[in-house]
Amino acid sequence: MNRQELLQTLRDRFPDEILGVFEKSPKRVYIQIQPDAIVRLAQYLFKEMRARFNIASGVDGRNQMEILYHFTVEEMNLIISLRVILPKTKLEIASLTSVFTAAQWIEREIYELLGINFVGHPKLKRLLLPEDWPEGVHPLRKDYQEWDPTAIRDRGV
C-alpha cells in the first residue's frame, strides 16, 4: 500500500470528519479533522493501519488553539499529522488515553502549558512545572504575564 492509497482509504472511511488534506512533502501529510473525531481516527490509524503515535504538539494561534497529533507509518516512510482546531472559548477535547496509554504524559504537558482540558484523562495534573507555580497560569499562551515579583529580567549592565 502506498501513500495515495492510504489517503484515499482514509477519505472513503471518514468522509465528513476529514476537512482537508495538505501534502507538504514526500514524507509528511497534514490532515485537518473535526475535534470530536479524533478518538475514532486515532483508533483507526493505531489499530488497523498499525501506525505509531510519536508526539502531540500544541500551538497557540491568534484566534484559536490547535493540536497536532503526529503518527508514523513506517512501511511507507510517512508522517501523518492530524490537525485539530479548538476555539478559545471552549478548550476541550477527548483524551486519547483510552486508545493507547502513551498519550498520558504529553496530554498532561499540553494541559499545564496551554490550558487545554482533556476529557477522560485518568490523572490530569501538572507534570513539569514546579510545585509552587500558581494554578490557572499557563506559560505558553500568548497572553502570559509575569506573575513573579522577585524575578529579575534585566542584564544588569
Add this chain to the structure above:
Amino acid sequence: MGILDDAFLKSLWVFHLATGSCNNCDIEILDCLTPRHDIERFGMLLTGSIKHADVLLVTGAVNRQCIPRIKRIYEQMPQPRLVVAIGECALSRGVFIHSYNCPLPLDHVIPVDVYIPGCPPRPEAIIAGLIKLIEQRKTQTGQAKV
C-alpha cells in the same frame, strides 16, 4: 597559615553541578579531564561527593526547581569553598533571560568567584579561568583573609 593556603591552591578538587543545561558545557568540562587537556597536572581531581570538594563548577540556566537544591548543595560544601560559573547560561541565563522558568541569575542565588564566558567555552578557556581563580585567591589571601 601560609602552608595550608599554599596546599589548598595546589590541590583543588572540583564538583560538577548541571542545573538545567543543554549539556554542551558539561561535555567541555569532561574534556578537561581527558588526556588532551589534563587538569590533574595542577592537582585537580573530580570528586563524587560534595563534601570532598573545594570548587563547585556550575553550568546551565538556573531553573525554579533547582534554586533550593543549589542552595542546599552550596551549604554542604566545607569551607573554604569557591564557585565557578561556566557558560553563558550560568553567567546571566544567556538567551533564556525572559524564560518563564528561569527567574534569577546564578549570582543572586549563591556567591560566584569566577565567570567563564562562552557557549560553550573551550577547554583551554576553562583551564585559563581556573588558573585565574588560583591567582586571584593568592592575591586575596596575601592582602586580607576573605
Add this chain to the structure above:
Amino acid sequence: MIYLLYLFIFGFLLTGIIGLFASWIDRKLTARIQYRVGPPLLQPLNDILKLLGKETLIPFGAAQYTFLAAPLIGLVSVIVVSTVLWVNNMNPQQTFVGDLIVVVYLLLVPSLSVIIGGFASGNPLASLGASREMKLILSYELPFILAILVPVIQSDLSIRLGNIMMTQAQNGIIAFSWSGGLALIIAVLCMQAKLALVPFDMPEAETEIAHGVLIEYSGTLLAVYRLTKHMLLFALPFFIIMLYLGGVRGNGLHLLYGTLEYVGLVALVSVIRNTNPRLRMDQVMRFFWGPMTILATIALLLALGGY
C-alpha cells in the same frame, strides 16, 4: 620508652613518607598509562595538608562519637602493624611467637574502620558501600590466609615472622619454589582487594554511588582515611616481600634489590588497576571462592609435598 620512639619514627613517619611516595608512583604511572602528564611529586602531601585545613561537617543523623572515632581506629592499627613489620625486618630475633597472626589480624582493622565509619554516617549510600566492603572481606580472606600458610609450612610450621625470614636467608627465597610462586600470585591479587583498588573497588565506587563509604566525611577525618590508605599501600607490599621474597636486608646490593622489589609491586598494583574494569559483587565472590581458593589449596598441597 624505646617502643614509643619506634612507634613514632618507624610506624608513623617513615611509613607515612614511603606511603605518600608510593601513592605518587601509583598516580604518575596511571597518568602515563593514560598518555597524559600526571601530578607533581608532592601532590599526595598537598592533598592531605589541604584536607587538614577544611572544616569538618558532621551530619545530623549520624552516630556522633562513632563517626569521629572510626578513622582513628584504622590509623592506629596501621601504625602498630607497620612498627611490627619494621622491627621484624631490622632484627628478626627481637619479636615474639605468633606475630604473624597479629599482623594478619591488624591488617584487617582498617577495612573494619571503613565499615564502621560507613554505617555511622547515617546515609543510605554509605551503608550500601559498607555492606559491599563487608562482602569483599568475606571473599578474599580465605585465599589470603591459605596463601600465607605456604611460607609457614615451608619454614617448618613456625608462625614467627622472623623465623620465616631466617629460613629464606638459609634455604633460598620462597617465591622461587612452585608452591611459593603460586602463593605469591594469589597474595598479590588479595592485596589488590584489601586495598580496595580496581577491579575490586566497589565499596568506594567514585561515580556509581558517589564515593560510597566516605560520602559524609570531610576535612581532617577524610585526611586520616586517605593517610591510612597510603600507609597501607606501604605495609602490604612490605609484608608480602617479607613473606615470599626474603625481606629487605640492609647491606649494599640487597637494599637496592629490596627497593626494586617494593617499587615493582606498587607498579604491578597500579598496572592491574589501570587495565581492568570494575567487577560486580557476585563476580568477585565467585572469583575468590572459585579459582583462587582452588589454586591456594593446590599451592598448600604442593608445599606439604615439599615442592
